[in-house]
Amino acid sequence: MPSTRIAELAAQIQDNTAKVDHYLQSRSLPSPSFHEDGPVDFQIEDEEIQKARETALDSSLELHQLLLGPAMCLRPLNGVSLQAIYKYSIASHVPIHGTITFASLAHKCSTTTSLSETDLRRIVRFAIAHHRVFTEPRTGHVAHSAASRKLASDANARAGLGYMFDEVWQAFAHTVAAREAFRGSDEPNRSGWSLSQRTDRPVWEHYAAHPAMAARFAASMSAFSNGLGLDPAFLTNNYPWSSIHNTNDTTNTTTPPHPPTVVDVGGSRGNISIALASSHPTLHLIVQDLPPMIAGAAASVPLHLASRISFAAHDFFDPQPVVAADVYLFRNIFHNWSDGHVVRILRATVPALRRGSRVVVNDYLLPERGSVGPGREREVR
Numbered sequence: 594m595p596s597t598r599i600a601e602l603a604a605q606i607q608d609n610t611a612k613v614d615h616y617l618q619s620r621s622l623p624s625p626s627f628h629e630d631g632p633v634d635f636q637i638e639d640e641e642i643q644k645a646r647e648t649a650l651d652s653s654l655e656l657h658q659l660l661l662g663p664a665m666c667l668r669p670l671n672g673v674s675l676q677a678i679y680k681y682s683i684a685s686h687v688p689i690h691g692t693i694t695f696a697s698l699a700h701k702c703s704t705t706t707s708l709s710e711t712d713l714r715r716i717v718r719f720a721i722a723h724h725r726v727f728t729e730p731r732t733g734h735v736a737h738s739a740a741s742r743k744l745a746s747d748a749n750a751r752a753g754l755g756y757m758f759d760e761v762w763q764a765f766a767h768t769v770a771a772r773e774a775f776r777g778s779d780e781p782n783r784s785g786w787s788l789s790q791r792t793d794r795p796v797w798e799h800y801a802a803h804p805a806m807a808a809r810f811a812a813s814m815s816a817f818s819n820g821l822g823l824d825p826a827f828l829t830n831n832y833p834w835s836s837i838h839n840t841n842d843t844t845n846t847t848t849p850p851h852p853p854t855v856v857d858v859g860g861s862r863g864n865i866s867i868a869l870a871s872s873h874p875t876l877h878l879i880v881q882d883l884p885p886m887i888a889g890a891a892a893s894v895p896l897h898l899a900s901r902i903s904f905a906a907h908d909f910f911d912p913q914p915v916v917a918a919d920v921y922l923f924r925n926i927f928h929n930w931s932d933g934h935v936v937r938i939l940r941a942t943v944p945a946l947r948r949g950s951r952v953v954v955n956d957y958l959l960p961e962r963g964s965v966g967p968g969r970e971r972e973v974r
């Protein structure tokens with residue numbers, strides 16, 4: 594019998610899952626599980642095994658969609674239960690290693706507005722079925738899964754959920770309407786996001802006026818930095834930071850010598866600078882961002898790094914005030930801006946550059962269509 598695509602995919606899943614399983618077992622690493630005490634992240638350091646995991650994911654994605662069929666692939670994704678879990682802090686009210694009834698949980702979650710037991714039950718059962726968030730070990734009793742426990746115990750993960758569903762998801766839903774209303778403008782205050790937030794300001798200016806939103810955004814950046822492909826280690830380990838030795842312009846005698854200095858432009862609350870300072874003990878870092886984003890950020894820098902990390906308010910459309918730094922780092926900045934604005938940001942940097950200064954851009958590159966597997970293709974699109 595000739596092999597079919599679904600049989601081929603099933604075989605790929607079997608082979609590659611066996612490789613991952615063997616790797617985890619041979620290192621006594623925990624096997625993936627939804628259990629409350631289960632691992633929340635993979636600890637695969639071997640590139641070949643990481644590739645096997647990706648292949649198994651790609652194959653299972655395609656197999657899943659083939660077995661669903663084209664009509665079912667048109668069904669919408671629904672994130673409303675996750676948005677509600679954030680809004681009513683549901684995960685924080687479920688005891689670790691215990692259970693709680695729907696009635697008591699609804700009572701605890703009713704703060705500014707009351708959450709009825711019926712609505713709570715709908716939200717939780719939807720989240721269990723769709724996202725493996727919570728479990729219901731006995732009818733009417735809620736307990737944690739690994740994912741909900743992560744939400745209960747990690748403030749950054751909670752912030753990430755809030756940002757994702759209160760802002761990003763709303764922006765997606767308004768993107769077509771924004772195209773229509775603003776005739777395809779690429780100005781930052783003419784977007785799905787601005788339409789959904791009912792503001793005429795660009796996102797960062799809106800944050801400046803809404804510090805709680807700004808803080809949530811910064812916390813979610815820390816949470817997403819640890820996600821696939823965004824680990825700060827990619828930046829700290831794969832650029833020759835140790836080759837930066839005080840590249841002062843020796844022709845310019847008015848610039849005093851300084852230790853190797855990196856300006857982390859749009860560096861949020863310094864999570865990347867902290868990673869760089871930890872792994873490269875000679876580097877000094879200046880984190881620049883808009884005032885509300887950096888307010889109080891210095892307090893969260895570990896004491897032993899505090900002398901090498903400073904914060905300064907700076908709008909990157911204004912001329913760069915730190916002259917002759919060795920590196921001007923733009924990490925995850927340019928993908929937020931249309932090309933004309935990126936050029937403006939770079940132009941504002943140029944007057945500060947001296948011989949040997951480097952501009953380092955760490956950002957997404959869109960791979961050629963079809964050059965990566967379906968999972969990665971989904972992410973980049």
Ligand SMILES: C[S@@+](CC[C@H](N)C(=O)[O-])C[C@H]1O[C@@H](n2cnc3c(N)ncnc32)[C@H](O)[C@@H]1O
Pocket residue numbers: 797814818858859860861862864865881882883886907908909910923924925926929
């Ligand atoms: C996607 S975040 C990246 C944060 C950080 N570089 C990282 O990789 O985690 C973009 C950052 O740019 C900052 N930003 C936006 N507009 C800015 C401006 N005009 N001047 C300075 N920073 C700005 C935001 O406040 C935010 O912290």
